[in-house]
Amino acid sequence: xxxxxxxxxxxxxxxxxxxxxxxxxxxxxxxxxxxxxxxxxxxxxxxxxxxxxxxxxxxxxxxxxxxxxxxxxxxxxxxxxxxxxxxxxxxxxxxxxxxxxxxxxxxxxxxxxxxxxxxxxxxxxxxxxxxxxxxxxxxxxxxxxxxxxxxxxxxxxxxxxxxxxxxxxxxxxxxxxxxxxxxxxxxxxxxxxxxxxxxxxxxxxxxxxxxxxxxxxxxxxxxxxxxxx
Amino acid sequence: xxxxxxxxxxxxxxxxxxxxxxxxxxxxxxxxxxxxxxxxxxxxxxxxxxxxxxxxxxxxxxxxxxxxxxxxxxxxxxxxxxxxxxxxxxxxxxxxxxxxxxxxxxxxxxxxxxxxxxxxxxxxxxxxxxxxxxxxxxxxxxxxxxxxxxxxxxxxxxxxxxxxxxxxx
Numbered sequence: 326x327x328x329x330x331x332x333x334x335x336x337x338x339x340x341x342x343x344x345x346x347x348x349x350x351x352x353x354x355x356x357x358x359x360x361x362x363x364x365x366x367x368x369x370x371x372x373x374x375x376x377x378x379x380x381x382x383x384x385x386x387x388x389x390x391x392x393x394x395x396x397x398x399x400x401x402x403x404x405x406x407x408x409x410x411x412x413x414x415x416x417x418x419x420x421x422x423x424x425x426x427x428x429x430x431x432x433x434x435x436x437x438x439x440x441x442x443x444x445x446x447x448x449x450x451x452x453x454x455x456x457x458x459x460x461x462x463x464x465x466x467x468x469x470x471x472x473x474x475x476x477x478x479x480x481x482x483x484x485x486x487x488x489x490x491x492x493x494x495x496x497x498x499x500x501x502x503x504x505x506x507x508x509x510x511x512x513x514x515x516x517x518x519x520x521x522x523x524x525x526x527x528x529x530x531x532x533x534x535x536x537x538x539x540x541x542x543x544x545x546x547x548x549x550x551x552x553x554x
Numbered sequence: 555x556x557x558x559x560x561x562x563x564x565x566x567x568x569x570x571x572x573x574x575x576x577x578x579x580x581x582x583x584x585x586x587x588x589x590x591x592x593x594x595x596x597x598x599x600x601x602x603x604x605x606x607x608x609x610x611x612x613x614x615x616x617x618x619x620x621x622x623x624x625x626x627x628x629x630x631x632x633x634x635x636x637x638x639x640x641x642x643x644x645x646x647x648x649x650x651x652x653x654x655x656x657x658x659x660x661x662x663x664x665x666x667x668x669x670x671x672x673x674x675x676x677x678x679x680x681x682x683x684x685x686x687x688x689x690x691x692x693x694x695x696x697x698x699x700x701x702x703x704x705x706x707x708x709x710x711x712x713x714x715x716x717x718x719x720x721x722x723x
Contacts, residue, residue, distance in 0.1 A: 510686070526678055547676050
């Protein structure tokens, strides 16, 4: 089952002579249980691609489907994002005044889930990824790797099966970075779809498929049939 | 890679048969350097000649147990305390191929880089799968890690070549 599908997506920032063509006709599917890595230098369109895939931005042309729904027809993108899409960024995006568990509960509470239920869900996902003992700690009491695990827990809480990760191993040493990829891989094997943006090939190596982005176009893929022409 | 020193390291744990050494050598390195039994016995007989190992009596099946000597231990210690010299590595075909692609003019260097990058990435995916499959054996995992770091260095170098050549054009 395809969780996210981009079809001939373009994204132009600005107009006329100043227009920047960030993406020039990108098609990409990510299935449930699949880990796809996007590699490319800065300015190649990686982050734009991720923002479009997660409904943080809308394409200039082409279409984006999440769970077979065309985002062009979705009025409340924020609600769809909260329910269907989880994000993990390089910069730690945990709220410092909330504990690990409270950070994980937050998106569910915003969705109107009662606090007690949200806490149960948060504990379930924290237990699943082996950090239940850190639930009541504040972000500053956690190591970089632990914080990233909590961020992944928050990205996965509830029913969300699409996880978008933008350089999630950013400042981590290679051993901790490998642990984060091992965790993402395990979530994939449990049925999640993961789209990972990275400039480090050692982490892209964990993916089922690696696509190379250059100047807003997919120039190559380890699965040759998917190269756009 | 010195088979002789690898065998000395294994023998430092206690006397071993030749076939045992072969199995343990491969287990320690994750079968990255497969040895045939002939290589093992040839190496052992040279080491015996050099006084680094001592064969025992052969058993009823004709198998011989080898024991490390004091000179063998000294040689092993010397090996571990001496850093490997970078220039001992053989020439890298990829480096030469790219340099020649630039020199040849008619060759699409960007295409050579693109093809190589995807191939190396596939190799990296395979190495990562192999690493995930290793549940025990830190040595094996570290050998795979070394190959992963090398593949990663190659990718970085290819990206660098691409960027430099783009500017030159």
